[in-house]
Every structure is written in C-alpha cells, then in structure tokens.
Amino acid sequence: MIIIGRDDPAREDVYQLLSEHLADMFATSPAESVHALDHSALSGPSISFWTAREDGELLGCGALKLLDSPQHAGKLGEIKSMRTAAGARGRGVATLMLNHILEEARGRNFAHIYLETGTEEYFAPARRLYARNGFTPCPPFAGYVPDPNSVFMELRL
Structure with missing residues (x-):
C-alpha cells in the first residue's frame, strides 16, 4: 500500500531524489527557466512537503507552497517538486500525490492552486496529468515572467 x-x-533518500530532479531540470531546460527548488528551499516555513512510500521505499514527492498575493481574495498555493522515482513510474504515484496536495489545499481553504512546468517534450506527461485533473493555462503568477520554456497552469478550488 502506498502511503503519503x-x-x-x-532525508537521505529524498535528498537523492530531489538531486536527480534538479539534474533533470537543468538537462532539459535552460538554466534561467529552471524553477525547481532544492532540499533547503523545500524546508522553508511556507512549504509543506510530502513523500509517497511503499514498505518504506521512496516512490515520489511533492510540495505545496503558500503564495503571498494581496490582490487575490483567499489563500493561493503553488505545487512544487512533483517527482516520481524512476522505478515507480507508471504506477499512479503522481496522481496520488497530486490528489493528496489538492485535498490538503482544499482542507486549508485555498482558493487557487498554481504550477509552472516546462514546454519541452520531457514535461508532456506532467502537462497531461495536470490537464486531466482540471488545471488550465494561465498567465505567469507570483513573480514568474513570460518564458517560452514555461507553461503556467491554475486550478480554482
């Protein structure tokens, strides 16, 4: 059973997964278009971080970052660092993690959830996952700027 x-x-295995994630981001996108966070940034007070495990084995991770936005009513969040371990791909880990993050956001009365992902083919599965779960394209948010290597998406909760 997968537990989130x-x-x-x-944590050592999480640190390794996040290091692989960052390496892949820099290998597939120009450096100025990489918005992934490292382990220290993911430990910040505005971020909630979860892992998916089965029998103690790390399968994936994801985070929810609280965004500051005085122009919007209600709390806003951003999904960060969604990553599935290579050996766990195709098992629905990303869907489980996304559903967990969205349930958490709803439970905390967030009004909108945003995310940024890449335009390269490497990111196509992520874009499909988010679209299947109701995310739609939106303009850049929270200090992001238009970038041909980025897709911005939102979900109204």
Whole structure:
C-alpha cells in the first residue's frame, strides 16, 4: 500500500531524489527557466512537503507552497517538486500525490492552486496529468515572467 506523509527534504533518500530532479531540470531546460527548488528551499516555513512510500521505499514527492498575493481574495498555493522515482513510474504515484496536495489545499481553504512546468517534450506527461485533473493555462503568477520554456497552469478550488 502506498502511503503519503509529511517528510524531510534533507532525508537521505529524498535528498537523492530531489538531486536527480534538479539534474533533470537543468538537462532539459535552460538554466534561467529552471524553477525547481532544492532540499533547503523545500524546508522553508511556507512549504509543506510530502513523500509517497511503499514498505518504506521512496516512490515520489511533492510540495505545496503558500503564495503571498494581496490582490487575490483567499489563500493561493503553488505545487512544487512533483517527482516520481524512476522505478515507480507508471504506477499512479503522481496522481496520488497530486490528489493528496489538492485535498490538503482544499482542507486549508485555498482558493487557487498554481504550477509552472516546462514546454519541452520531457514535461508532456506532467502537462497531461495536470490537464486531466482540471488545471488550465494561465498567465505567469507570483513573480514568474513570460518564458517560452514555461507553461503556467491554475486550478480554482
């Protein structure tokens, strides 16, 4: 059974997964278009971080970042660091993690959830996952700027 729970981004196996994630981001996107966070940034007070595990084995991770936005009514969040371990791909881990993050956001009365992902073919599965779950394209948010290598998406909760 896959269990999703709060975790420490600096935990050894999580640190390794996040390092692989960052390496892949820099290998597939220009450096100025990489918006992935490292383990120390994911430990910040505005971020909730979870991992998916089965029998203790790390299958994936994801985070929810609280956004500051005085121009919007209600709380806003951003999905960060969604990553499935290579050996766990195709098992629905990303869908489970996304559903967990969205349930958390709804439980905390968030009004909108945003995300940024890449335009390269490498990111096509992520874009399909988000679209299947109701995310739609939106303009850049929270300090992002238009970028031909980025897709911005939102979900109204």
